[in-house]
Amino acid sequence: SQTIHQWPATLVQPVGSPLSLECTVEGTSNPNLYWYRQAAGRGLQLLFYSVGIGQISSEVPQNLSASRPQDRQFILSSKKLLLSDSGFYLCAEREGAGELFFGEGSRLTVL
Amino acid sequence: AQSVTQLDSQVPVFEEAPVELRCNYSSSVSVYLFWYVQYPNQGLQLLLKYLSGSTLVKGINGFEAEFNKSQTSFHLRKPSVHISDTAEYFCAVLHFSSGSARQLTFGSGTQLTVLP
Numbered sequence: 001s002q003t004i005h006q007w008p009a010t011l012v013q014p015v016g017s018p019l020s021l022e023c024t025v026e027g028t029s030n031p032n033l034y035w036y037r038q039a040a041g042r043g044l045q046l047l048f049y050s051v052g053i054g055q056i057s058s059e060v061p062q063n064l065s066a067s068r069p070q071d072r073q074f075i076l077s078s079k080k081l082l083l084s085d086s087g088f089y090l091c092a093e094r095e096g097a098g099e100l101f102f103g104e105g106s107r108l109t110v111l
Numbered sequence: 112a113q114s115v116t117q118l119d120s121q122v123p124v125f126e127e128a129p130v131e132l133r134c135n136y137s138s139s140v141s142v143y144l145f146w147y148v149q150y151p152n153q154g155l156q157l158l159l160k161y162l163s164g165s166t167l168v169k170g171i172n173g174f175e176a177e178f179n180k181s182q183t184s185f186h187l188r189k190p191s192v193h194i195s196d197t198a199e200y201f202c203a204v205l206h207f208s209s210g211s212a213r214q215l216t217f218g219s220g221t222q223l224t225v226l227p
Contacts, residue, residue, distance in 0.1 A: 004154075043219040044155075044201065090154055097162055098205040099145050100215060102154035 002027040004103035006091050012109045019064075019078040021106045023091030026072070032094035033074040035066055039087040050074060086110045113138050115204050117218035124192055125226050132187040132221045134202030143205040144185040145215070146176055150198045158200075161185065172196070197225045 003026040013019060025031050035047040046059045048066035056066050063082050067075045074091060088107050092100040116135045124130045136142065143162050147155040159170025166178040176187045185202060202218040 044217040046214060049214070088152075092154075097160065098143055098215065099157055099160055099203075100155070102147075102156070104154045105152070107152065 002093060002095075002101050004091055004093060004101065006089075006103040006106050008106060009104065010107045012111060013081050014111055015083055016080050019076070019081050019085070019108070021076040021089055021091075021108070023074040023076075023103060024072055025074075025091075025093050028093075029071060031072065033068070034092040034094070034100060035074065035076050036090040036092060037087045038090065039084075044090075047076070081108075081110045083110050113204070113206050113216055115202055115216050115218040117200075117202055117221050119221050120219065121222045121224070123224045123226055126194055127191050129190050130188065130192050130196075130223065132200050132202075132223065134185045134187065134218055136183050136185065136202075136204045136216075138183070138204065138206050140206055144176075144178060145203040145205070146170065146174070146185070146187050147201040147203060148172075148198050149201065149220075155201060158187070192223070192225045194225050194227060196223060198223060 005024045007022045032051050034049045037045045037047055048058055050056050050068040053068050064078050086109050088105050090105045091103040095101055114137050118133050145160045146158040148158050149155045158174050159168050159176055161168045161178045169175045174189050176185055178185050199220045199222050201220050203215045205215050
């Protein structure tokens with residue numbers, strides 16, 4: 001069965017500080033990976049997806065970036081956090097029929 | 112434009128009562144349909160999925176959903192809910208026309224609260 005590790009689980013950061021959220025996946029090789037954000041009252045927002053190492057597609061222009069340095073590693077970053085970056089960040093892996101398998105999430109609070 | 116609509120943002124229901132969470136989608140092409148559940152501070156977990164075949168799909172935790180192509184709906188039902196079913200439920204649609212990297216489109220979610 002698949003396992004997705006997200007780290008850290010909870011993070012409190014001041015405005016203007018950098019961010020790095022890590023997602024690692026166990027199981028299949030060359031997975032399609034996704035970053036979603038849940039902000040209060042806004043549902044699930046697709047931020048980035050990656051079909052392979054070094055291949056990143058951005059869905060929404062914003063203060064965040066993503067990288068895929070290894071096959072099973074997907075990183076979400078920011079150089080300077082904004083208050084609006086607060087939210088629950090979910091990493092997901094695409095499965096056979098197109099459904100997504102999600103990690104446990106990382107909750108970011110920007111103060 | 113393709114979209115998923117969950118008409119009810121909040122559904123309160125008493126324990127052991129039946130519940131239906133509504134989901135409608137818009138699409139001019141074939142779709143796959145999914146329901147996810149999210150417990151507080153956790154990721155989303157797949158409840159059930161419709162790919163093809165029988166329009167009545169059974170999932171985990173006693174939930175089922177029925178695909179209705181003419182009404183473009185995929186409502187989620189459970190005949191008798193438990194306190195532990197309290198969670199947010201998301202409907203999602205995968206459209207076939209979006210190319211090799213086609214993405215799931217999620218509804219805005221329905222918060223189910225089961226009352227004692």
